[in-house]
Amino acid sequence: MPARAQTSKPERYDELLCAAAECFQKQGFAATSIDTVARHVGATKGRVYHYFPSKMDLFNAVRDRAMELVFDAIRPALEADLSVIERLTAMSLAHTRVMMRHHSYMQVLLDGLQMQRFGATTEFQRQAMQRHLQERDDYETCFREVLQQGVCEGVFQVDHLSITLQSFLIALNGPVFWYRPRPGDNDATHDEIAGKVVRYAMAGLGVGDLPVPSTTSERPSERPSERHGHE
């Protein structure tokens, strides 16, 4: 019955990882059983435990992948030679796009960071949790520093730095909560929505007009004004 498909090992790994992300997203960690994930790819527990030593490791792998995705997304904007407003805009656009494109992973990531759910577990687990919190912190710091620099330059109107940063980031994360993919949605759709989200978020900093990105400068054709299908 192990009818070896014509897929390489990393592909099988990724397939499981992706299935796990979707299950964890829809049902949460505790409510998702190993069997659920296995059935989601037409397999059984054996396969899952062949690739991941435990349920917790599977969950951590999903989060690691998610973190990797967001970091990779904003890296170009971080390293490019841009003004403060341009840099923050580019970072925010990239961030928001990833929120929609990989929104199963992202929801799992936010969920996991949200709760200490795993307080009473092993010491090793505690370390993994600490590592994730640290990465989240590092990620936030990327935005914090750009924001801080903008405040120094006087291009942002910021009342309280931490509160404003949190409000800004939560606005960017918004699509994770209210965006649901529709048939026909593609990268262009995501770009368009991300543009509007970022416009709102930047306006909160007192920035009225956004810089036009050099590469992607397509005019967002107005979508129908019905609500976006947040479930």
Added chain:
Amino acid sequence: MPARAQTSKPERYDELLCAAAECFQKQGFAATSIDTVARHVGATKGRVYHYFPSKMDLFNAVRDRAMELVFDAIRPALEADLSVIERLTAMSLAHTRVMMRHHSYMQVLLDGLQMQRFGATTEFQRQAMQRHLQERDDYETCFREVLQQGVCEGVFQVDHLSITLQSFLIALNGPVFWYRPRPGDNDATHDEIAGKVVRYAMAGLGVGDLPVPSTTSERPSERPSERHGHE
């Protein structure tokens, strides 16, 4: 052993409800056992099942209470005779305050609305879910209509109504995710933070200066700039 304390029946009910809110918040629905909730108030399962027919009913009761809390909070601002900006500001302040004051309840509320976790249950359960989604929708509509009116009057700069509304609301909900109560925090602290959050959210609509509320017009003394303890 049922050493009846000198508390009335509604008080015992509320005590259980509050404990359930905290447990569901910290560990999620699936990971929270009835015994966990019971032990949290120094009781056993018997007491919980005496007041609530099932775990699901307990969860629904928490959400009902949460919905009640937010609706009650913004009602005064809805019924008062105010300008669009004043009304939206008052609603937002009230909303954000509740997010912090009852943030266990609020996190359970958002969690529950977020996931369809309970898709494969009884028909009765599906109805309860539908009811909650409808209430959420009604609540959003309160804000949507004020926003819409402001757009008509030209006092808000809004690109896309639905996306802006979602971004606005998620910013107001922000404290649920990043605010953690500190020793010494009280209503005044919450007012101060809520003020800053609302300022950001309104700025996103292009409103630079907030109206001074008639009743609570205390100058928010600047807090230390260290971060707020989002874990």
Added chain:
DNA sequence: TTGACGGCATACCGAGTAGTATGTTTTGGT
């Protein structure tokens, strides 16, 4: 052809959990 190994499926164990059935104490009316 064969043997060995990777890649799984299957069967099973132990721990925990929702819900129930029943016993026991407290309370309030008379």
Added chain:
DNA sequence: ACCAAAACATACTACTCGGTATGCCGTCAA
């Protein structure tokens, strides 16, 4: 003082789920 009925606690059942042990089956090197 007495007695329902309320307000629980305790014991138990049926079931789920994480994890393990084992075994089968195809693939490939020799």
